[in-house]
Structure formats: C-alpha cells, structure tokens
Amino acid sequence: METSYSPILKDPKSASEHNLGEYSGFAADFSLNSAESELDWLPNGGLNIAYEAIDRHCKTNRQYKKALIWEGKAGETESYTFEDLRLLTNKFANVLQNLGLSKGDRVFTFMERLPEIYITAFGTLKAGCIIGPLFSAFGPDPVKDRLENSGATVLVTQPELRARIAEILPSLPELKHIIVVNKFGRAENPLVENDLEWSDLMNLASDEFNSIETSRDDYSIMHYTSGTTGKPKGAVHRHNSVIQQYITGKWVLDLRPDDVYWCTADPGWVTGTSYGMVAPWTNGVTQIVYEGGFSARKWYDIIQQYGVTVWYTAPTAIRMLMKQGADLPKSYDLSSLRYTASVGEPLNPEAVVWGINAIGMPIHDNWWQTETGAIMIANYPSMDIRPGSMGKPLPGINVGIIDEEGNEKPVGEGGNLAVQPGWPSMFQAYWQDSERYDSRFKQGWYLTGDEAYKDEDGYYWFVGRSDDVINTAGHLVGPFEVESALIEHPAVAEAGVIGKPDPIAMEVVKAFVSLKEGYEASDSLRRDITGFVRTKLAAAVAPREIEIIDSLPKTRSGKIMRRLLKARELGLPEGDTSTLEED
Ligand code: PRX
Numbered sequence: 001m002e003t004s005y006s007p008i009l010k011d012p013k014s015a016s017e018h019n020l021g022e023y024s025g026f027a028a029d030f031s032l033n034s035a036e037s038e039l040d041w042l043p044n045g046g047l048n049i050a051y052e053a054i055d056r057h058c059k060t061n062r063q064y065k066k067a068l069i070w071e072g073k074a075g076e077t078e079s080y081t082f083e084d085l086r087l088l089t090n091k092f093a094n095v096l097q098n099l100g101l102s103k104g105d106r107v108f109t110f111m112e113r114l115p116e117i118y119i120t121a122f123g124t125l126k127a128g129c130i131i132g133p134l135f136s137a138f139g140p141d142p143v144k145d146r147l148e149n150s151g152a153t154v155l156v157t158q159p160e161l162r163a164r165i166a167e168i169l170p171s172l173p174e175l176k177h178i179i180v181v182n183k184f185g186r187a188e189n190p191l192v193e194n195d196l197e198w199s200d201l202m203n204l205a206s207d208e209f210n211s212i213e214t215s216r217d218d219y220s221i222m223h224y225t226s227g228t229t230g231k232p233k234g235a236v237h238r239h240n241s242v243i244q245q246y247i248t249g250k251w252v253l254d255l256r257p258d259d260v261y262w263c264t265a266d267p268g269w270v271t272g273t274s275y276g277m278v279a280p281w282t283n284g285v286t287q288i289v290y291e292g293g294f295s296a297r298k299w300y301d302i303i304q305q306y307g308v309t310v311w312y313t314a315p316t317a318i319r320m321l322m323k324q325g326a327d328l329p330k331s332y333d334l335s336s337l338r339y340t341a342s343v344g345e346p347l348n349p350e351a352v353v354w355g356i357n358a359i360g361m362p363i364h365d366n367w368w369q370t371e372t373g374a375i376m377i378a379n380y381p382s383m384d385i386r387p388g389s390m391g392k393p394l395p396g397i398n399v400g401i402i403d404e405e406g407n408e409k410p411v412g413e414g415g416n417l418a419v420q421p422g423w424p425s426m427f428q429a430y431w432q433d434s435e436r437y438d439s440r441f442k443q444g445w446y447l448t449g450d451e452a453y454k455d456e457d458g459y460y461w462f463v464g465r466s467d468d469v470i471n472t473a474g475h476l477v478g479p480f481e482v483e484s485a486l487i488e489h490p491a492v493a494e495a496g497v498i499g500k501p502d503p504i505a506m507e508v509v510k511a512f513v514s515l516k517e518g519y520e521a522s523d524s525l526r527r528d529i530t531g532f533v534r535t536k537l538a539a540a541v542a543p544r545e546i547e548i549i550d551s552l553p554k555t556r557s558g559k560i561m562r563r564l565l566k567a568r569e570l571g572l573p574e575g576d577t578s579t580l581e582e583d
Pocket of ligand 1: 450
C-alpha cells in the first residue's frame, strides 16, 4: 500500500496547465492523506471505486452484511448483502465485456431507483467503463443531448422510460445496445426489436470477474450539469474521488459500522451517486433505497420502519416536511435517528431549528457541487452549528472568497467562492469541452460560480449564484436548455428564462416568451406551450410559469437580458441598462 503519495493531481501537466502556482505547500498540509491509508489499494497502486465500495468488504466479516435494503413504489422489498452485490456486479461487468465494451466506454442509465441501477453502476466501474446516470424524470430532449454528447454505447433502462424516449433513439448512432430491466414484469410485452433483456444477459454471465486494472486517474463517472450558456456539460470524475467521498461519509455524515443510512437523492444527480452509492458502501454501511417520491408520511414511515440512523436529504424536502407541521413526525417513532444532514440549496435557519423540535436534532447543512464530487464545506457533528451557514471547509481543502482578480477578500465581505484546485474528488474534465473546463480555473483558483462570505470564526455563508443558473428544488437548471425547448414551439419567437423565488423550491423556473407574427396571446396558447415543453424536458425542469410579452429586453448584440427580466419580475432596480437595445 502506498501511503506517502499525496492526493494532489497525479498528472503534473494538468496542474501547470491551470497555472496553479504554489502547489507544493498545499500538498503538504493535505489532511485527506488519512483516508488514503484507510482504503485498500489494488496491486501497483491501482484504485477502483467498485472494489473499495463492494469487493473489499467481502474479504471481511461484512461479506454477508446487508448493503442495500430496497423498497419499491408498490411496497415490494429486496435486500442485498455486499457478497450479493459483488457477484451481481461481476456479472454485469461480464455482460459489458461480452458486448465488446472496453475501458473508457460510456454506459448510461435511464432508470428509476431500482437495485439494478446500483448493479449497473458498480459493474460498469469494474469493467473500467464510465457510468453516466440520467434523472428518470427527464423527457426525450435532455436524454438525447446527454447520450449524444457522451457518445454512450450502452443504455440501461426500463420499458416505460424507454417508451418515453423512443423517438430519439434512432438518431444516436453511437448507442449500440439498449438493455431493458423489466422489474417484476411490471410492464407487459416490453421488448422492442434489438433490445436486450437484463435478466437474459445476467443469467448467462459468469459471476467471476477480475476487475479491469484502473488507476486513480482513470475516469469513473460523469454527471451533466447546467451552466448559463449552452447545453449541459458532462462533469467527469476519476476513481480517486473515492478518497474524499469515503472520508466525508465518515467525518461529515458521521457514518459508523452499525448505521442504517438513507440518502433521499436520485442517482441521476451527483448526491445520489457520491452519497447514495460510494460514501455509504465504502464505509461498509447498510443503506435504504426507496424507489418512490416524496410523501411526508411515507418518509417518516421509512425512518421508523427501517430504524434509519443517519439521514441525508435536501432543503426543499425539509421545507415540505415543515409545511405538514411538527405534530406529524411526533406520531412516528423516529428515535433511531442520530444524525441528519442536508445539501443542494441554502438551508434556512428555521429549518435547522425545526429539526430540533420535530425530529429531535438539528439539521447539518453542507456545501458542494457536481464539479467538486464530494462535500467541501460542512457543519460537522463535532462542531456547533451556525443555523444558516454552510459550515467550514474540509481539513486540507483551501477555500477562499475572492475578487475578480483572484485576491482574497476580507472577512465579512461577499465575493466569489473559490477553491484551490487539487482536492481528491475534483472533476477532471467537461466531456469534450476543455475550453469550458479551463474557464473555471483562474489565478490559481477553481471558481465555483457561487457567491459567499466568511465570518470571523471561519464559517461560510451562501449569498447566491454569480450566474443565471436556476436552483429549483436542488436541481440546477440552465436557462439556455429551457429557452431552446421553448423556441421549438411553432408560436414562440424568443424566450428568456429566470429563477423566480419560491418559499418551498427556493426558485421555480419562469419563462417569458414573445410570439411569432400571426399568433395572438391567449390562455390556451400559454397552456399549449407549457404542455409542449413539459413533454420535451421534465416537470422538474420545465417552466412552472410562462408569461407572454411583446418583446424581450436584449443587449445591442442581441443577447436576452435575463437579469433585467428578473429585476422587473421582482420589482427591483433595473441596474445598468446601458447596453439595452433601443426599441
Ligand atoms: O449554488 C450551490 C447550490 O447548488 C450548487 C451545486 O449544485 P449541483 O452541482 O447540482 O450539486 C448539488 C449537490 C451538491 C452550488 O453551486 N448549493 C449546494 N449546496 C448548497 C448550495 N447552496 C447553498 N447552500 C448549500 N448547502
């Protein structure tokens, strides 16, 4: 085992490419070294997330411990030991090899929270391929963009979802195989010509597999994330991320061997993989997966029924629970709960306090992003919570509040939240978009796109986004993606999309559209446009409100001024409009 190796970027080229300056000093105080010695390295210093999360335990007394307890929407249950997962993921890795996939190929899932999504993800990692999970509520457009951009060779899906995106599949030449999971035969007559059936493939595959050798630098997972402009970008991670996901599971989520852990995030988003797959299983913990969506009663019931001890959820969900009152949780036995944490949006101070009254403990907020791969700033179990604050940086992670020149700002002053590159779970690329990747690094900092300030005790406080990206119920939505879908409607000439503040979802997507000649604004047209984008995108991403206006404010160069639309919507000062196009 290699313990002297620093988790700093192995490839010195990428460090110098970003002109990171004083690198060695940073490496020296990188406390995440301790996580390296707790993980089990493959011969020759190799690293594979699937080995760390699953196979490693099968050499210990955790071999027959339950890793996954799954409850389906219809109340079905299944459970899997680490040994079960080892054998099933071996089988799936063989399936991929039998289909001719090799290292670096992309395997995507478009599935609800079924056990097969976990088997696919870790089997893919064992085979040295890259896993890309897609959010199951997406409509055809977002799925097409992501499969096309990633050049995925295999898609693992289920009959109902396959049917939803049937129209886009023929236009994806790189997609060679569609594997369909027909769980419990829920869908009748599911197989479309040339599709492969999950159970057929798995039955034929051997459960012996020698993992493909992967290094810490080999790519492991990609999640698409939205920016202000252009289509979503595929943030690519490497196996090395496991170091930080493991240690934050332990230090921030306080995972201990006997815990029953529940992460409510969907694997289509980064929390659902980093903390719904890797962190709990590398820590050898039993986790609950519930296939269904939000329901206050059902959620409390899950905690009670399975004796959940550690719960990781999101502010929107907490606000929805708060709406149901503090009496409802009191009618359940939630005494198993020991620790609760939240991520994805600012957690209101009232929510922290509500936790104390309703579930007997405060909720610990923490901050990170798709690009950071793991928790970066947190309220730790060992420290006093400051309600409303994201907490303090992980030991060894250097966070700064900087101005436009990259200089650190004084305590108490707001600025760009930035991180010194080199943390173990740092994203390694935006898939085939090195220009966009490089643009996130300036003056030796990674720019997060968030604004924040630090108080005199070193706690960080979120202020807002520094771009037009919308955060609705913890999902980042790029306005461009929604605008592109809107202008495909025959009546829509132009579209501008903003985030409108909302007491539950933090923001909802609001669209302003202008109409083409010959179309009249009416309620029925508005409803038609709403329905149209909803089927293309996903209810979570599509505009909640659409307003038809005569024309959209644009700069002289023709760019839609979303900030002005937002200011007008909120009745705020319009700011600098000197670049506004004259009518
Ligand atoms: O704006 C911040 C917000 O969510 C963004 C990251 O979103 P995403 O890449 O989808 O990853 C979500 C899972 C971590 C951040 O740039 N955000 C995340 N956590 C917090 C937050 N905003 C305020 N407080 C938080 N704790």
